[in-house]
Amino acid sequence: MQLQMTDALHELGVRPDTLTPSDRASLDRDGYMIVPNVLPPAQAAAMAERLDTLAVAEGENAGKDFHTEKGATRLGTLINKDPMFDICFLHPRGLAAVNYLMEGDFGLSSITGRAAQPGEGLQALHRDNSVRCANVLWAVSDFTLENGPTRLVPGSHLHPQSPSEAMENAEARHPDEIYVIVPAGTLIIIHGWTWHGGTRNGTTCPRHLISAFFMPRGNYQSIAHRQLTQASQRRLSEAARFVIDHEPAP
Ligand SMILES: O=C(O)CCC(=O)C(=O)O
Incomplete structure (x- = not known):
């Protein structure tokens, strides 16, 4: 499998130097890396706008193909909803970090x-x-101190406990947390x-x-809907289909 994965990643533009020494050091030390301005502002804005139009179109079903959350509009299965989101799971820097x-x-x-x-959006840490996992996050709005940026606790990927085990109230501020204040188009990769x-x-x-x-x-979240429509199957390259490892829709 490793050989096939290596070939697929190469096809998708991942090279030995795609991650910088500083990227690797951040992932090892902090459990995340942040690369500002990976997407041009107009592309990020188009994605944010598309999320809003999809949310309106899906109405009360929004998020039911993944997970719903009070105060946040969630949308699942973006892979089948617009090719504009392909870059979010196929960007070479993201794939190199996940690898x-x-x-x-x-x-x-x-x-x-x-x-x-x-007025909403606060989550418990x-x-x-x-199990081991990695999350490639894209700020597609500007993240400011006011609008609910993601918070991260540097080095906590090495902690023996989860926040709910280690903290009395995981919604509370953590003394070491940092806020991801970045422009729209920023790539944030975290150790899960x-x-x-x-x-x-x-x-x-x-x-x-x-x-x-x-x-x-083969060990995916059960809440995730992981079937590729025929249009997505036709659109995505063999290397991309190998990496995403989705089932074809019947
Ligand atoms: O939206 C964010 O800033 C983080 C979201 C998150 O961590 C989650 O939904 O699990």
């Missing part, structure tokens, strides 16, 4: 959107799963064990994030 964190054993568990609504969460959006506009979540091959 580094997962040592070659991964597939795409889900590709989803989360818009924290005004959490890990994404108890890094303690993180959304914070409260104190503005009047939604704050948008896209998440491409990777898990060990």
